[in-house]
Each structure stands twice: as structure tokens, then as C-alpha cells.
Amino acid sequence: MQTSPAAFPPPCVLVADDDPASRRFLGDGLRSLGARTVECADGMEALQQAHDEAFDLLLLDCRMPGAGAREVLAALRAEGQACSSGSLAVASSAELDAAGRRDLLAAGFSDVLHKPCGIAELQRVLALLPGNMPVLDDEAALRASGDVTTMQALRQLLRGELALLYQELGMPDRDHAALDDRLHRLRSSCGFCGTAALAAEVARLQRRLREDPHDAVPAIAQFRGAVQITLLALDT
Template sequence: MPASPAAFPPPRVLVADDDPASRHFLCDGLRALGAHVQDCADGMQALQLARGEAFDLLLLDCRMPGAGAREVLAALRTDPAARSARSLAIASSAELDGARERELLGCGFSDVLRKPCGVAELQRLLALLPGGMPVLDDAAALRASGDAATMQALRQLLRGELALLYQELGMPDRDQAALDDRLHRLRSSCGFCGTAALAAEVARLQQRLREAPHEALPAIAQFRGAVQATLQALDT
């Protein structure tokens, strides 16, 4: 079941875009979906706001006066005093090809938003936040697996994998290379089993391990909690 509003307050989103029409649509759409939105029109103001306030989601245009999405994110990620230093970051652009998208993801963005977009795309971005999606999505799992029997068989395999992973994450002598490989395979399994919330947590942990492997203990603890919640849901 989706998390209750009391458990997860409305997300705080920073929208930085120098195009007035795009900024207006993005802000209105996100507010209609229940988010609290702060907006600005240039990269330096976005950086100032993100340093001073704790946003859950940063939606940054790739080309803005002062600094683009990449420059803003790079400055935040290397500033431990910034209150949004570890916020989920999405790059937006009207000019994207596959190579450019892969480059942005490699720079630490969790996703890329192609403009123009619709409200459905904004809803998908909000779903990347903690509590934004159900632990188990039977409809998604059935679409991916094809039938109920296959879905259940795949979920049983996933359950065994998660039980072992939960134990290993609690050990002090984890093999980082092996963990990265496990996480890569787990994202694929999540798609077939309808565990999109866990897949989002996998992506967040991969990002933290890539950016700051020696400061990953809080992220691992959060991910271990998501694994436990998924195991509980699979057992009901």
C-alpha cells in the first residue's frame, strides 16, 4: 500500500529553469501533484537556494544563465555544508539524445526529464522519492512477468536473494565490488517483481557508493530498511 501522508510529508521541490513557460508548467504540475515548489530562473540562484534549504528533489535545467544543471549538481555534491547536498537530482532539457542522457546519469543525476513533458512524467519523478510508490505493485509485476504463476515464482526467488542480501549488508567486511554487482542484478529483478520502490532505493545506494564510498554507511542502513520492508511485504 502507498505510504500515508502522515508518514511522508509533501515533498519539497526546487525547479530551476530559465524558460518562463517551462518553469510555469513544471511548478503548476508539481503543485497539482501535492509538492511544495520553490522556483528560480538561473543556476547561481538555484545553487544558493539548494545550499540554504533542504529540498527532497532538485529539477535542474541543463542550460541556464550562470550555471547549468551539471555545474549546480557538482558544486552541491562537493559542499558538505549544503542542505541539499544529497538531494535527489533530475536534469531537464529540450535537447537530449541517448549519449547526452547517459552522460547526465553518469554525472550523478537519478533521471532525465525531456521537455516538453506531461503531468504523468512529473508524477513518475515524484515516485522516485521515498514513500512515493508502493512496496509491491502487483499490476506492474503481472505486466512484466506475463502471468500470476510466473510472478509468484520470480518473487520467491527475489525473496531468497533479499534475505541473503539483508544479512550480508549487516556484516562489517562487505565486498564493495561484489555488492555493486549484486545491486546491478537486483534492479533487473525488481522490474519483473513489481518492487519499484526497492529499485529506486537500489539506484540511490548505487549513486552514493559511486560518489562517496567511504561515507556510505547511512545509505546502506536506509537501503537495508527498504530490503526489510520488501521482505515483509513478500511474506504477507
């Protein structure tokens, strides 16, 4: 039986870049890969677009008039009512070193795109979206951590944090404000450890907690399942 294309709507990506050539390439490249794009040329316009529309992915240039990628994402994460407050985000930059990449991952970006880039890099960006991501991505973790030893050490720390969180999520009484703060820190760890799939579940739960904290039981149960899957992968 053939599946109707309407059952799988194309991902919607906000492309924010003040360089016209970069913006054109990124937009054309993402559309060639099946995405729908909305494009803008400065940080404040990007913030407004992301406030008004729910995007699957935010591709934000680090240096734009008005606000750069970091400032745009921080403003969105701080405002739970923004339609894209919990969306996955990727920073883009033509000037990037290892320390800058680590800072952006710690700020909540799932990955960093170095410009100029090609279609293969854009495919990697789209692969971050839920349903397309492996539980553990060794390549992404190595890019973030720098070497295998550091990657393994960070993953051991993450495993301990997730084991404790899994137990706590099963308890009947939870402090949602404290949980939101803990989830914020967990997203940074996910970036360093190559667990983008879990990072997507973190973002989804954060948004649910902010929208309706009194009816978050199903979302917490779903997230607890994602934590368990990640733990099993880390133990393999």
C-alpha cells in the same frame, strides 16, 4: 481511522529553469500534484537554494545562466554540508539524445525530463521519491539502456556488484571514504538499471556518512537491507 494530512508532508521540489514559460508550467504542474515548489531562474541561485534548504527533489534545467544542471549537481554532491547534497535530482532539457541521457544518468541524475512535457511526465518524476518507487523499473531501465539485451546485461553486472557489497557491508571494519567513492559509482549503475529506489537509499547513506561517519551503523544496516531487497528482485 482517518490519517492526519500533517503526517505526510508534501514533497518539496526545487524547480530551476531560465525559461519563464517552462518554469511556470513545471511549478504549476507539480503543485497540482501535491508538491511544494521553490522556483529560480539560474544555476547559481539554484545552487544557493539547494545549499540552504533540504529539498526532496531537484529539477534542474541543463542550460541555465551561471551553471547548468550538471554543474549544480556536481557542486552539491562535492559539498557534504549542503542541505540538499544527497537529494534526488532530475535533469530537464528541450534538446536531448540517447547519448546525452546516458551522460546525465552517469553524472548522478535519477532521470531526465524531456521538455515540453505533460502532467503524466511530472507524475513520473514525483514517483521517483522514496516510498513511491518500485524496486525495479523496467520502463526506466529500457529508456536508459536502449534495449532489453543491454538492460539485462547491465542488471547482471549490478547484481554481482551488489552481492559483493552486501557481504562487505556486514564486516565490522569499513573504510568510509572508500565506501563513499563506491556509492558514487553505484548511483550511476542504478540509473542505467532502473533501480531508483536503491539510488535513493545510496543518496541517504552518502549524506549520513558525510554528516556523522562515526555514527553510521544504523544507516549502513538500513542500506544493507535495501541492497538485499534489490538482489531478491534481480533474481526473480
